[in-house]
Amino acid sequence: MSSVKEVAELANVSVATVSRVLNNHPSVKKEYRQRVMKAIEELNYKPNILAKNLRKQSSSTIAMVMTTIANPFYAGIVRGAQEAIRNSGYNMIIGTTEWQANTYENMLSTSQVDGIIILSSWANKKTIQSLNEQYPVVMCNEYYDDINITYVSIDNKKAGYDAACELLRRGHRNIVYAAGSKKSSSVNDRLKGYKEALSEAGIHYNEQLIIRPTQGHGEDGQMINRLNELVEQGITIDGILTHSDLMASYILKGIKENAIHVAKNISIISFDGTFLTEISNPGLTSIVQPAFELGFSAVNMLIQKIQNKEINKSGRLILDHQLITRET
Amino acid sequence: MSSVKEVAELANVSVATVSRVLNNHPSVKKEYRQRVMKAIEELNYKPNILAKNLRKQSSSTIAMVMTTIANPFYAGIVRGAQEAIRNSGYNMIIGTTEWQANTYENMLSTSQVDGIIILSSWANKKTIQSLNEQYPVVMCNEYYDDINITYVSIDNKKAGYDAACELLRRGHRNIVYAAGSKKSSSVNDRLKGYKEALSEAGIHYNEQLIIRPTQGHGEDGQMINRLNELVEQGITIDGILTHSDLMASYILKGIKENAIHVAKNISIISFDGTFLTEISNPGLTSIVQPAFELGFSAVNMLIQKIQNKEINKSGRLILDHQLITRET
DNA sequence: CTGAAAGCGCTTACAG
């Protein structure tokens, strides 16, 4: 690999001039610029990003962090993020929680990345708060309302409310909320909306109807077991609101296979609105989240934070969700 | 951020000694080592990876490149890869084809990554061949048999053969192969196996029955249209072999919705064996690929290549596939 | 076993 030094020698200028050409510095004489360009071409010179970043103490790279890439909902977010990155002059790397929190801290502190976007609860609040106080951080999808942090999300409380209202409107009364972790703000906010809808409809809130997997989305049949426990207690489940399309798919599968005995006219509403709602049979009614826009906005918000050095600033962007009715 | 220099000053040693401690060099006196450790602790010192990599001209980082993270099959491969990475001393970044081929070339040439794993056809053969001649490259899942390149994959020809035999065994005769790109080696090898099975069964090979989407997996209803074209020609489709679970899901959806009129007792066999085969209704019979092992092996093969400086060497690892019968 | 010094490949005040 050739370096600026070799380019400089071939073009018969100093390395400083080569660097200026490389960075489109306006003050380079046309003739020099052309000589440098020619040398770059001839040597097939490529700048060493490592050296550049080390010197500039910034990388023009951001990281998008998620628990796993296996959730199709995240794929939509990543697509939006990539679109926003495309002409921004930044690069993006995708990290999963196989990397520990301190990996990210190191990447930030050594300018390997200039900022991070956090999807999904990947570290505890303290850790994220500490990171947010020192570096540009944007949360996407998950969030904390009680610390100064920038995030983009849908209005989960309203979404939970909307979903529950739809189920109530259809005449359902024993509505299960197949939720996620108690630590997740989106889960909790949806629950608030669910409760509010029930309360307005004059239905007593039954905590038993809130079920959660110990992890994941029910791949292991856990949710089916939980539902059966309710059935055994004499509850006739007639509505289910699930935390994700993935979870709804597994539950639907259980129902179709008669692994659970629910009401004949049961309704299911899932969250996310990924392609799973389409390929599922019957098609899943769901609260569609604007995945692309979530990712797109998160990147733009982060880049703005980086460029304006607005560390530790809060800011919220709430995007609209949509209830799309399919067959469940 | 503190640097080796500050650590050295606090510990009252030279930066060379600090560096030696950092790298577990055996020749450091115990007392010095302890002083350095203490200083590192006190300053909360974290090494700057950028500087380290620039100096060492290697990054201990590999990249795994795929067209999109939206395919669940890749998620399994990534999980296996992460497991192999975990205690290897290497890091892994995930790249999608939003990054161009020359992005990877730059990353390799400037030591940002020490090697790459290529999933899915993301550049033309020439480009990959050129990369492979200069840097450590391993292909996973896709491959080229006519150039010197290391890869891991299932035996696609045999898999195509096995799938077709199963359909024939069930008495089907008009078996569609819903394939992928003509440039894909896995697609072509599966086709060879399909042809061989038909030939052995004495069935005339009909090229019309090979249908392909212009891109993707049929999200846009393209495959349904292709199938309908065949139906309109008077062909009673009674078996379908699909390139992916995703594609099978969309086709199944079309069949269930009566968007295509196929034989009553149609069989479908998909490739991959992701969770889609489970949540699909009816459950998809499929050729299960060992996704985890594919990723795991690819990483190990790449690291070996990097460490032994075995550039441009070929090597094949063929893993077993499995036919799992579900409802289709 | 340890340290002074060179160097990885860049960028950028500074002086001219």
Add this chain to the structure above:
DNA sequence: CTGAAAGCGCTTACAG
């Protein structure tokens, strides 16, 4: 408008 020089934060032959 240009170049010499310093420096980003490391590692590693080399000499002692």
